[in-house]
Amino acid sequence: MKPAKVDQFDLVVVGAGIVGTMTAFLATDRRPDARVLLVDQGLVGNGASAFSAGFDVPLVGSEDHREFVRRGTAIYGELRESMPDLPVRQLDVFAVVDAGRVAALEKRVEGTELRPATDDESTLVRENYPDLVVSDEQTLLRMTAGGYCGSVRTVAERLVAVSRKSTGFASWAGMRVAGVFGRDETTMLRFGGGIEVAADQVVFATGPWIADGCAGITNTGIRVKKVAALHIERRPRPDAPALLFPDEDAFLLPLQAEGRWLFSFASREWDVRPREEELTIDDDDRRRAFETLHRYAPSFARAVRGGRVWCDGYSVDRVPLIRRVTDHPRVVLAGGCSGSGFRLAPAIAEKALELSGAPAMPNTATPDTAMTNTSDQGSPE
Incomplete structure (x- = not known):
């Protein structure tokens, strides 16, 4: 049997909830020619995003959390100006x-x-x-x-619809990641049916599934x-x-x-x-x-x-978790939204792209300077 063709992407985003779709959207918006794949085991906007009330109220839990709220509010403001039909009121x-x-x-x-x-x-x-x-x-x-309040699933679907206008964008539904491994300076993702893709950078934004051993990634602290x-x-x-x-x-x-x-x-x-x-x-x-x-x-x-x-996945201090995976340095985890995925999604997505060094963003952030939570232990209670 002839080996299946391996598709190559600049960035693969795993998880098509509000954080994943926002990550893919920002990547394609800032560099339309980037090859970006958004993939999910279900449909766009499923999971926590399908049930969320989508209520954005400007309350913060800490100064680190405040930075995420501030940046998320600013990006949503830009989106409402550029997309008047965005279902957010x-x-x-x-x-x-x-x-x-x-x-x-x-x-x-x-x-x-x-x-x-x-x-x-x-x-x-x-x-x-x-x-x-x-x-x-x-x-x-x-x-x-x-x-602000909006249908989180509808917002996610709208972001994907806009991303589709970029020639390098693709969205796959019903595809569960079965394994992650390295090969020749790239990260390989394996799906069911023997399908594999190669990615320069990967962002896992799988909501509570981050803490569920998704693709063998464990010890997230979520x-x-x-x-x-x-x-x-x-x-x-x-x-x-x-x-x-x-x-x-x-x-x-x-x-x-x-x-x-x-x-x-x-x-x-x-x-x-x-x-x-x-x-x-x-x-x-x-x-x-x-x-x-x-x-x-x-x-x-x-x-x-x-x-x-x-x-939903909760971090120790309620500050979103954005960090590289130790065994897979080209893979970034983005989650631990602690019930605030809708309002924090823009800031989480932006920081995940910065940390990953994805082509859509200048790689100005480092693990030491990025607005991240690198804690692996402890209880959120």
Whole structure:
């Protein structure tokens, strides 16, 4: 049998979620003649990107994290100008916060200010959350710059559609990487059916699958955490704002296109496998979610009908993991989004390209100077 032809690429991006599609898009946008392959075991925008609420609110966890948020916001701003049809919309954002914790929250915002809601703004919130409970010890704050919300899967599909205009771009679906090995100054990727490709540089952006021994790559320092949200079957008004509950690590988000609200809350289940059929919203999830809903918006709790559950990879310090693979120096891992893949994707993609030395970017970053998280050990808790 004649050996199968080995396709050669400047860059192969493994994983077609929001981080992978953003990486491929930036590579082709900045050098249209680059030979770029985007490959995924499923379809574009599947996995965590298919379930994500796509809510971008400018809160940070550390100064390193702040740099990712700042750069991600800037790139999204550029994309909205160049692609007016990008399915990302702006919305008002308010927060219910204990008065004694306002100062701490103010230190976590980036590119916006927190201030008490005006009378008119409080009326807007009350009209959309008619039975909202704000105690005497709490205050209703507004984020002056608001936030953004979009269909993550649709954004990923749009990025791929634009990338296809570059002659060197290719996207393969239903292709799972079975092995990674080196050969003659290049990195070889082996797929099922004996298909192999050669790449000058490779970026693995496989979301929670990074921690699942993808293609034999282990010891990433990433843990996988369940992410859950409830659906509230009440149609939001066009002007409905999002409402944050920072002390409970939860939020209510109007999804006008779906005709419902989404209530996101923090699950406590760690070290799950990225298998949709194994993930459920369990009794503990419901108990804690309903405690928060009944405390702040009882009528919303009564309108809960189902929800969604998925998972994501979390780094030790919530700063995205971007580093080379020790055994494969031309392979860069890009992940550990810690539930914030949508808003951090542009910065993660940009830094992954810089670190890889991919042809789309000047190789100005080094493992010592790049905005990366190189930790291999520890717990995110």
